[in-house]
Amino acid sequence: GQSLEQPSEVTAVEGAIVQINCTYQTSGFYGLSWYQQHDGGAPTFLSYNALDGLEETGRFSSFLSRSDSYGYLLLQELQMKDSASYFCAPLSGGYQKVTFGTGTKLQVIP
């Protein structure tokens, strides 16, 4: 079957670095996406890993280890506006089966 685990909540200080972990179990795995969702808003795409290793996009980086079925999102130089929910989303089943899970609520404090 499929499973997805992320911490439900994380709190971090403005200017710091935070890592949000994701472990997954899915058949026919293609890659791992990350999305951000502010309260009351729609999810927006952040990053995607198809291969093992680190992908960097500005203050955000995402890592994937296919052998460990594990990935993480790294947010650097945290800003108050980064307070949001973050979802890891494995792609499988013909590239378009997307599993989002319950996400991680990040609170950035001054």
Add this chain to the structure above:
Amino acid sequence: EAQVTQNPRYLITVTGKKLTVTCSQNMNHEYMSWYRQDPGLGLRQIYYSMNVEVTDKGDVPEGYKVSRKEKRNFPLILESPSPNQTSLYFCASSLSGKNIQYFGAGTRLSVL
């Protein structure tokens, strides 16, 4: 402007009264999908469509129907809504073979 448009944004209805939530995208995307989001349950996929006339069930398809007669439109149909379908619904689209999904603003549905 590239966008996914859902209508209505808010809807209150009663049990059993058929309703349709529309979704339209102007990016010529092949792939479209519907999700529902509930507190503590995250985003769950209801149905998705790989192209015109090609649809498939997601994780929670019971009580919903979809159709894809045109590439740009992917309506979600609730033939006989029930209170357990009260939720926040999102439509999304992407280019086939691309991993980036673009989401609509959401439709908040209450079934009384």
